[in-house]
Amino acid sequence: MTAHIRFIPVTEIHDPLTLSIGLSGGSGTGKTYTALRMARGIAEVITGKSGAPIGYVDTENKRALHYKAAFPEMAHCDFQAVDQTGHVVGFGPERWIEIIDAAEAAELPVLILDSFSHAWEGVGGVLDMHAIALERLVQEAEKRANGRYTVDPAKYGQLAWAEVKPKYRRLIDRIVRAKCNIIICTRAKPVMQQGFGDKAKNARKTKTRREDVPWDPASDADLMFEMTTMVILDPKAPGCPVHQIKVADQFKGLLDPRAKMGEPTGRAMAEWAKGQGDAQQQKELLDKARDEARKGRNAFTAFFNSDEGKENRALIRTILAECQELAKDADASAEDSDDPFANEKPTLSPEQEAELLSKIETENEANAT
Known part of the structure; x- marks a missing residue:
């Protein structure tokens, strides 16, 4: 066979x-x-x-x-x-x-x-x-x-x-x-x-x-x-x-x-x-637009306003909503610090927790009177 x-x-x-x-x-x-x-x-x-x-x-x-x-x-x-x-x-x-x-x-x-x-x-x-x-x-x-x-x-x-x-x-x-x-x-x-x-x-x-x-x-x-x-x-x-x-x-x-x-x-x-x-060339251009969007809003905006972007703006607009979401996600990721614990919620010691709780209760009593 x-x-x-x-x-x-x-x-x-x-x-x-x-x-x-x-x-x-x-x-x-x-x-x-x-x-x-x-x-x-x-x-x-x-x-x-x-x-x-x-x-x-x-x-x-x-x-x-x-x-x-x-x-x-x-x-x-x-x-x-x-x-x-x-x-x-x-x-x-x-x-x-x-x-x-x-x-x-x-x-x-x-x-x-x-x-x-x-x-x-x-x-x-x-x-x-x-x-x-x-x-x-x-x-x-x-x-x-x-x-x-x-x-x-x-x-x-x-x-x-x-x-x-x-x-x-x-x-x-x-x-x-x-x-x-x-x-x-x-x-x-x-x-x-x-x-x-x-x-x-x-x-x-x-x-x-x-x-x-x-x-x-x-x-x-x-x-x-x-x-x-x-x-x-x-x-x-x-x-x-x-x-x-x-x-x-x-x-x-x-x-x-x-x-x-x-x-x-x-x-x-x-x-x-x-x-x-020229469909293959169009696909390559759209892929390039997506790649730029994955770098963030500033990069995509620069590409959109470049000579290449202006010349092909009508085509790029067909995936504009998709590129906007990609750029938004990219910017959100870029906000992360090099510190892997940067986004971790701060933790308090038991003493600090007790002090904070006491402060909140005192404020609540003051507001009540």
């Missing part, structure tokens, strides 16, 4: 990387239009020509066709829960894998899956599969019990997941290893808040693991963190990457929460995937 294992020098690897981009959001956040615009930019870079085909898997009653005049290069697939004979086939993992296989066979440079939430909560999706498996396991347990004891369905939930999750993980792995670039659109639901204004936070845990993001994607948590980039759009700013769940340093300069994503975003990401972008 070891004879087939090869370690290849990276200087000999020239195959472009592939992108997997996650866009999530509620109704009216611009997921479909944003995905199409980004896909157009990606396809143009990958193929080297405008008008390159965009694969679009539509689970929402051909909604993407509302944009067919604006995107004539769209190659549309009407993906339904029933087949041509009316038989319910659902949105199980195997069908999505077939879709990706077909897109690769067609040599599509980019594929949009909208809405991939159907793979999780749609007919025949993961939650549906889990419910069916759980029902079967409980029925089998009740048959074995034969009325001798009461079967608790809650005890069989994990067994049901053990049947379903491997099938879904194969789908996630297929997405990660796809040879075409993929943009995945999922729905997001608002999360009930506790507190008000700036102090408001989510009243329950969400899949994003963030208290400051009031949206929860209708998908599996594992999927979001497998993406190259994962953002949640907000109705207040359609098309803008307001909530950045997973954004590598290579892309921080591309994603401005105040600016809509579109063709330029897709082009820049595709250039990075081809190894022709």
Whole structure:
């Protein structure tokens, strides 16, 4: 077996990387239009020509066709829960894998899956599969019990997941290893808040693991963190990457929460995937900013106001809050003395403690009179 294992020098690897981009959001956040615009930019870079085909898997009653005049290069697939004979086939993992296989066979440079939430909560999706498996396991347990004891369905939930999750993980792995670039659109639901204004936070845990993001994607948590980039759009700013769940340093300069994503975003990401972008230089600059912040506020301020800092100020601002915290921690550490006991609380001898206690009691009696 070891004879087939090869370690290849990276200087000999020239195959472009592939992108997997996650866009999530509620109704009216611009997921479909944003995905199409980004896909157009990606396809143009990958193929080297405008008008390159965009694969679009539509689970929402051909909604993407509302944009067919604006995107004539769209190659549309009407993906339904029933087949041509009316038989319910659902949105199980195997069908999505077939879709990706077909897109690769067609040599599509980019594929949009909208809405991939159907793979999780749609007919025949993961939650549906889990419910069916759980029902079967409980029925089998009740048959074995034969009325001798009461079967608790809650005890069989994990067994049901053990049947379903491997099938879904194969789908996630297929997405990660796809040879075409993929943009995945999922729905997001608002999360009930506790507190008000700036102090408001989510009243329950969400899949994003963030208290400051009031949206929860209708998908599996594992999927979001497998993406190259994962953002949640907000109705207040359609098309803008307001909530950045997973954004590598290579892309921080591309994603401005105040600016809509579109063709330029897709082009820049595709250039990075081809190894022709300046993303590595951007990452090195951000790492340098962090290093300066670790030296304290004065060092970071000097770097921020240097020629290099001024030239790249917009990029540095993408991690400004992080750098401020690093500098604050650094200054707090710098206050420590070379004396390892400098911060130790002073200790008193028993005589000193008695004298101090007597003094406090005398002061208290004087104040009382």
